Amino acid sequence: MSKKLWGTRFAKKTSTLTDRFTSSISFDKKLAKYDILGSIAHAKMLGVQRIIPVKEAALIVKGLKFILRDVIRRKIKFDPQAEDIHSNIQDLLLKKIGKVANKLHTARSRNDQIALDVKMYIKDEIKELVDLLALLQKSILKLANNNSKVIIPGYTHLQIAQCVLLAHHLLAYIESLERDKTRLLDAKERADLMPLGSCALSGTSLPIDRDFVRKELRFRGVTANSIDSVSDRDYILEILADLSILSVHLSRIAEDLILWSTKEFNFIDIDFSFCTGSSIMPHKKNPDVLELIRGCVGKIQGDFSSVLILMKGLPLSYNRDMQLDKPPLFNAIDTVKDILQILEAVFENIIIEKEAISAKISDESLFSVDIVEYLIKRSVSYRDAHDIVGRIIRDCLDKGKNISGLTNQELRRYSPKLSSDVKKILNAQESVNLKASYGGTNPKFVNNQLNNWKKRLNA
Ligand code: ARG
Numbered sequence: 001m002s003k004k005l006w007g008t009r010f011a012k013k014t015s016t017l018t019d020r021f022t023s024s025i026s027f028d029k030k031l032a033k034y035d036i037l038g039s040i041a042h043a044k045m046l047g048v049q050r051i052i053p054v055k056e057a058a059l060i061v062k063g064l065k066f067i068l069r070d071v072i073r074r075k076i077k078f079d080p081q082a083e084d085i086h087s088n089i090q091d092l093l094l095k096k097i098g099k100v101a102n103k104l105h106t107a108r109s110r111n112d113q114i115a116l117d118v119k120m121y122i123k124d125e126i127k128e129l130v131d132l133l134a135l136l137q138k139s140i141l142k143l144a145n146n147n148s149k150v151i152i153p154g155y156t157h158l159q160i161a162q163c164v165l166l167a168h169h170l171l172a173y174i175e176s177l178e179r180d181k182t183r184l185l186d187a188k189e190r191a192d193l194m195p196l197g198s199c200a201l202s203g204t205s206l207p208i209d210r211d212f213v214r215k216e217l218r219f220r221g222v223t224a225n226s227i228d229s230v231s232d233r234d235y236i237l238e239i240l241a242d243l244s245i246l247s248v249h250l251s252r253i254a255e256d257l258i259l260w261s262t263k264e265f266n267f268i269d270i271d272f273s274f275c276t277g278s279s280i281m282p283h284k285k286n287p288d289v290l291e292l293i294r295g296c297v298g299k300i301q302g303d304f305s306s307v308l309i310l311m312k313g314l315p316l317s318y319n320r321d322m323q324l325d326k327p328p329l330f331n332a333i334d335t336v337k338d339i340l341q342i343l344e345a346v347f348e349n350i351i352i353e354k355e356a357i358s359a360k361i362s363d364e365s366l367f368s369v370d371i372v373e374y375l376i377k378r379s380v381s382y383r384d385a386h387d388i389v390g391r392i393i394r395d396c397l398d399k400g401k402n403i404s405g406l407t408n409q410e411l412r413r414y415s416p417k418l419s420s421d422v423k424k425i426l427n428a429q430e431s432v433n434l435k436a437s438y439g440g441t442n443p444k445f446v447n448n449q450l451n452n453w454k455k456r457l458n459a
Contacts, residue, residue, distance in 0.1 A: 005087055005105065019081065024323050028085040029078045030330055034120040035085050036068045038113065041216035042196060043104055051206050052103045060104050063097035064089075084323075085117070086110050107208050109200040111230040111318040116196045118326070120217065122239055125333050126188040132340040133181050133246075137174045138457050139347040144170035145450055147352045149443070151428040152267060153360050163366050163431040164441040166267075166352065171449050173253050180246040187242055191235035194219035198226035201317040231317040233307070236325050240304040243332045250339055251297040254290040257346070261287055266356040271349035274342070289346060293339050300335055303328035361428040364403045368393060370425050370434060371403070378417040388415045 004014075040061050047057025067089065070076045082088035093101040144167035154164035194217060197203070197210035203226045210222045223229040260267035270287055278284035306328045310321055368389050375385035392414050396403055404423050411418040424430065435442040 004083060005090065005110070019083070022083065022320070023081070024084045024326065025078055025080065025082040025088055027327050027330060028114075028117075028323075029088070030326075031085050031114075031117040031121055032071045032076070032078070032089065033068065034117040034124075035089050035113070036064050036071065038116045038120065038196060038217065039089065039104060040064045040068075041213045042108060044216060045209050045212045046103070046106055048212060049207050049209050051106060051208065056100045056103055059097055059100050060093065063093050063101065066096060067092050084110070084114075086113055107199060107204045107206040108196065109198075109230075111200050112196050112198040112226075114322075115198075115229060115232070116194065116217075118329070119191050119193075119195065119219075119235055122191050122235055122329075123188055126184045126191075126239065129184055129243075129333070129336065129340070130181050132337060132344075133177050133184075134457060136340050136344045136347070137177050137453070139344045140170050140173050140177075141450070141453050141457060143347055143350055143352075144174075145454070147354075148447065148450060150352055150354055150357060151361055151432055152357055153363065153366055154441075160363060160366060162369055163361055163428040165432055165443060165446050166357075167450060168441045168446045169256075171446065171453065173249070174453055176249045177246075180242065180249060183242045183245065184239065187235065187238040189220075190238065192220045193223045194221070195223045195229035195232075198223065198229035201227050201230050227317045231314075233311055233322060233325055236307055236329050237304075237311065240300075240307055240329065240332055243336050244301045244304045246336060247297040247300040247339075250336075250343065251294045253343065254293040257350075258287050258290050258294070261290075266353050267360075269351040269353060270346065271351075273349065274346050289342055293343060296335050296339060300332045303332040364396075364426055365393060366428070367403075367426050367431055370431050371422060373434070374422055374425060375415065375417055380415065380417050384415075388418070 043052075043057050043060040043064065046052045047054045047061075067076065076092070078085075079088050079091065082091065090101065090104065093104065148165070148167045150166040151163050152166045152169065154161050154169065194210065194214040196213050197208050214222050223232075257268065257270065259265055261270045270290070272285070274287070274289045275285045276288045278286065307325050310324055314321060371389045371392075372382070372385040375388060376382055380388070392403060392406075392411075395401075396406075404426050408420045411420065411422065425434065432441050432443060435445075438445070
């Protein structure tokens with residue numbers, strides 16, 4: 001078992017129950033790499049500042065690099081009985097280089113050390129998340145691009161609404177994922193202040209050089225208040241908030257795909273490799289991957305609220321409660337990374353059921369707004385136009401007729417401004433072509449957007 005960093009003052013050994021209850025090594029071993037990198041920078045600084053002899057600093061750095069190599073090669077067995085990752089690495093160093101190792105923790109506390117480790121971890125993970133988000137965006141863009149002419153019925157309230165280009169709908173996903181990227185990068189910016197040197201909470205009387213450590217570890221600045229540095233967990237809350245919002249997007253995308261793959265919609269086919277069958281119903285092909293994506297989102301949002309609740313009302317500065325921020329943080333990040341990868345693969349293999357879709361866009365109620373706007377362009381007020389079209393639709397439904405089946409005379413009975421040329425706009429292509437507003441579903445505009453995204457995502 002690794003030696004406690006604080007045992008001497010204790011008149012008695014801690015209970016094994018206490019050891020087990022307080023230990024965090026089972027999860028904070030994930031931070032090993034960052035703990036060592038932070039320690040290397042710290043040891044170098046101690047040498048440069050002559051707080052410890054240069055030679056000893058060099059020996060510590062050499063020992064740490066050795067341990068780091070083993071960590072990266074996954075050759076290290078962490079001690080399940082260690083109190084935390086900091087004690088475990090300290091102990092490994094002691095075994096490697098002997099008593100000099102005991103100088104490493106000079107002018108440092110685990111309070112500023114853990115803040116540093118987590119910030120470094122989060123900065124790296126945000127880079128990875130942003131890259132994975134870009135890959136997912138690219139696979140969605142590819143599907144949009146390969147099906148740029150397909151028109152689908154758009155929905156509001158999950159009721160058939162108006163025609164839109166499939167590509168337009170898919171580009172909506174790309175927009176939301178882009179906001180997720182910028183939110184994460186924004187959080188990274190604020191997390192990018194180096195806390196080491198705050199020590200327990202008040203700083204140190206030893207002549208440390210925090211800026212040296214900052215440069216070594218590539219932070220953009222150092223934190224300005226030692227108390228805040230060891231109390232603050234905003235960087236964890238922020239990434240969890242951002243992942244919660246991102247996961248809302250992922251769940252909505254998953255839900256669309258689930259709906260679209262049903263027999264009732266039949267807009268898409270999800271590849272067999274991302275579905276499962278039923279043990280009793282031989283005909284089934286279930287979208288379990290997408291359902292689990294939808295389900296995981298609950299866990300991620302739970303992770304965010306668990307850290308929010310953990311932090312609420314804690315007195316400044318450091319409290320051990322804060323150790324519990326890590327499992328939800330790690331879970332949320334790992335889960336989102338898994339989802340981004342599998343969703344990208346799902347999109348790569350989606351087949352668009354063009355024929356089935358084209359059968360769905362003949363429903364003339366999809367064009368009701370187009371007829372309203374036809375009348376408005378002929379000087380009918382919006383309110384009157386809405387009433388006129390409402391009456392036409394009600395009558396057609398009652399009599400089991402289509403609007404396109406009405407004669408010129410029948411149409412004129414509803415409004416003198418209506419004539420059979422209105423029938424020219426009763427089709428999906430005309431409906432999308434007519435849209436003229438920026439951001440709308442006009443094919444020219446959507447094509448521009450496709451090209452813009454191609455440039456942006458390949459840049
Ligand atoms: N395991 C602790 C955490 O995750 C590290 C800091 C412990 N500090 C302390 N004084 N016990 O927060």
